[in-house]
Structures are given as structure tokens and as C-alpha cells.
Amino acid sequence: xxRKPATYxxxxxxxxxxxxEIVNGELYASPRPTARHASAAFELGGELRNPFGRGxxxxxxxxxxxxxELHLGKDVLVPxxxxxxxxxxxxxxxVVGITMAPDWLCEVLSPSTSRxxxxxxxxxxxxxxxxxxxxxxxxQYTLEVFRLEGTHYLLLGTHQDAETVYAEPFEALALELxxxxxxxxx
Numbered sequence: 001x002x003r004k005p006a007t008y009x010x011x012x013x014x015x016x017x018x019x020x021e022i023v024n025g026e027l028y029a030s031p032r033p034t035a036r037h038a039s040a041a042f043e044l045g046g047e048l049r050n051p052f053g054r055g056x057x058x059x060x061x062x063x064x065x066x067x068x069e070l071h072l073g074k075d076v077l078v079p080x081x082x083x084x085x086x087x088x089x090x091x092x093x094x095v096v097g098i099t100m101a102p103d104w105l106c107e108v109l110s111p112s113t114s115r116x117x118x119x120x121x122x123x124x125x126x127x128x129x130x131x132x133x134x135x136x137x138x139x140q141y142t143l144e145v146f147r148l149e150g151t152h153y154l155l156l157g158t159h160q161d162a163e164t165v166y167a168e169p170f171e172a173l174a175l176e177l178x179x180x181x182x183x184x185x186x
Contacts, residue, residue, distance in 0.1 A: 021076055025074065045066055048081075064081060071099050072099070101125070136180065143167070
């Protein structure tokens with residue numbers, strides 16, 4: 001029996017406590033993120049916003065969105081954070097489905113989404129030309145930094161615990177990883 005590809009109507013039918021994505025024609029529904037997951041994404045976004053989004057203490061030149069709904073070909077993906085260089089996107093369009101691939105994005109891994117993020121979504125991001133991807137694992141206290149080389153991602157580094165990181169494309173910032181985990185109780 002052949003399965004019918006998922007549609008946007010399938011996404012809209014999900015309950016509000018679910019994050020829905022269509023990946024390679026298949027519907028994926030995940031529970032809303034845990035506090036640990038949400039905190040890591042929020043803290044990282046906060047660290048990047050002033051120097052890169054607003055140009056305060058940094059070069060500026062970026063637009064950031066938390067959990068944007070990306071419409072990339074037939075796929076509908078929702079990374080935890082995404083950023084576009086202002087030279088490509090001077091102002092963010094006021095739409096639900098953004099069709100322009102970001103220049104950078106971050107997926108915060110959780111046990112329920114790690115395999116989806118790594119093995120299904122990464123190839124789509126590569127296909128769409130997303131130049132940089134970060135994978136943050138708040139359970140393992142790690143940051144993996146990838147750069148698109150041709151059609152595949154090259155792992156530039158894996159950072160852990162309380163390291164200070166200068167990571168592409170935000171190497172102008174000394175990112176203290178501990179700020180991503182400090183407010184998370186064991």
C-alpha cells in the first residue's frame with residue numbers, strides 16, 4: 001500500500017501542543033519543547049541578537065527568528081532558530097511560511113527529535129543551500145558546528161561544557177557555552 005504524502009492541512013489539524021513538520025512527504029509531530037530545550041534556544045538567540053541582529057557590540061547584519069516555519073520545496077520545517085543575512089533579506093516578510101532558506105540555523109536536539117534533525121532534515125537544509133547549521137544538545141552540553149561544502153555538511157567542531165567558542169558564521173562573538181546551560185536544573 002502506498003502512503004499519500006502529507007499536506008499542509010495535516011499540519012493544521014495537529015493539536016496546539018504539537019510542532020508539525022513535513023519531511024520528504026511524511027508528517028512528523030513532536031511535543032512542544034521541554035524547558036531545557038526552550039531555554040537553550042532562547043539563551044542562544046539572546047547571545048546572537050544584540051551583536052549580530054542589532055549591531056550592538058558586534059557587526060550586525062542579520063535577522064533572526066525563533067521557530068520559523070520554512071517552506072522549502074515540498075518540505076515544511078521548523079528549526080529552533082534561523083538567521084538570514086540582511087544583504088539577502090533586508091526585512092522579514094510578514095508571512096507564515098518563509099520560502100527563502102536561511103543562511104544559518106540551529107536545531108536544539110531532544111531525544112524525540114535528534115534522529116529527525118540529524119538524518120532527515122540536514123540533507124534538506126543542504127539541498128536548499130543553508131550555509132551553516134548548529135546542533136545544540138542541552139542534555140550532553142554540546143554544540144556541533146557545520147558548514148555546507150558542496151552538497152554536504154562538514155563538521156567544523158564539537159564543543160562541550162563551558163568552552164568559549166568562536167563559531168562560524170558568528171566567529172566575531174566569544175560564545176560562552178555555559179550561558180546555554182546555566183539556568184537548567186539537573
